[in-house]
Amino acid sequence: MERKIYNPIQKDQVIFLKTHADTNGQYTLVEVELADGGGVGLHYHKTYSESFSCIEGEVQVKLGKTIHTLQPGQSATADPNINHFFRNRSGKSCKFRVELKPASRGFEQSLQIGYGLANDGLCKPNGFPKDKLALAWLFDISESNLPGWMSLFEFILRRQARKARKKGIDQQLTEKYVRF
Numbered sequence: 001m002e003r004k005i006y007n008p009i010q011k012d013q014v015i016f017l018k019t020h021a022d023t024n025g026q027y028t029l030v031e032v033e034l035a036d037g038g039g040v041g042l043h044y045h046k047t048y049s050e051s052f053s054c055i056e057g058e059v060q061v062k063l064g065k066t067i068h069t070l071q072p073g074q075s076a077t078a079d080p081n082i083n084h085f086f087r088n089r090s091g092k093s094c095k096f097r098v099e100l101k102p103a104s105r106g107f108e109q110s111l112q113i114g115y116g117l118a119n120d121g122l123c124k125p126n127g128f129p130k131d132k133l134a135l136a137w138l139f140d141i142s143e144s145n146l147p148g149w150m151s152l153f154e155f156i157l158r159r160q161a162r163k164a165r166k167k168g169i170d171q172q173l174t175e176k177y178v179r180f
Contacts, residue, residue: 003180005115009127011035012093014111019180020103028100028108034059039087043144044078048100048107051077052086057094061086070096083147106141109178114138116177133169136160141170 003016018029042062052061054070061068061076062085068076078084088094100107117129129135140161146154164170 001180005112007115007118007127009118009123009125010038012038014115016108016180017097019108020105021180023103025103026101028103029097030111031055031095031097033093033095034086034088035093036088036091040085042083042085042147042150044081044083044147045104045143046080046145047143048102048104049077049079050084051075051099051101053097053099055095055097057088057092058090059086059088059094059096104143106143108180109174110138110142112179113173113177117173131169133160133164133167134173137164137170137173 003019004013005016006013012032012034014033015031016028017031018027020028023029039060052059052070053075054072056072059070061070061078063076063078063082064084068074070076086096113134114123114127114129117123117134118127122131122134123129129138136157137160139157145151
């Protein structure tokens with residue numbers, strides 16, 4: 001089974017090289033081809049580290065207050081509780097790998113579901129799901145956290161994620177979009 005997903009809004013693709021099931025929960029490994037202008041905003045994780053390794057082009061990774069521009073062969077790691085983002089501002093697409101340690105099943109599912117929603121036209125132009133409960137639940141299962149003043153929104157997102165579970169939205173989305 002091919003484990004490649006594509007997001008038509010962000011114009012990027014992710015290939016799942018190793019999942020939690022492949023590694024007995026040790027790590028998740030994905031390869032990302034990121035379009036120019038793409039990326040993920042500032043956030044952090046409490047339960048896993050995220051290591052970025054550039055393969056082609058260049059990708060910017062912010063760790064704490066420092067932005068690292070990674071070239072092929074270079075890497076950077078966001079340890080748990082470190083604010084970070086990644087983005088591509090190079091003028092062309094880039095390719096890099098991301099390794100999560102330990103593995104995160106929720107992260108793996110959130111990507112499959114988010115990209116599935118985008119392919120079905122169920123996301124806004126910014127890539128966020130139109131359904132607020134789906135957005136909140138995806139945020140929750142990816143084990144993402146918002147830094148600083150933005151953390152005020154987390155309470156609302158976590159509450160909305162519980163509401164999504166009560167309504168069965170989590171099961172509906174998992175059944176429809178999670179393939180591996």
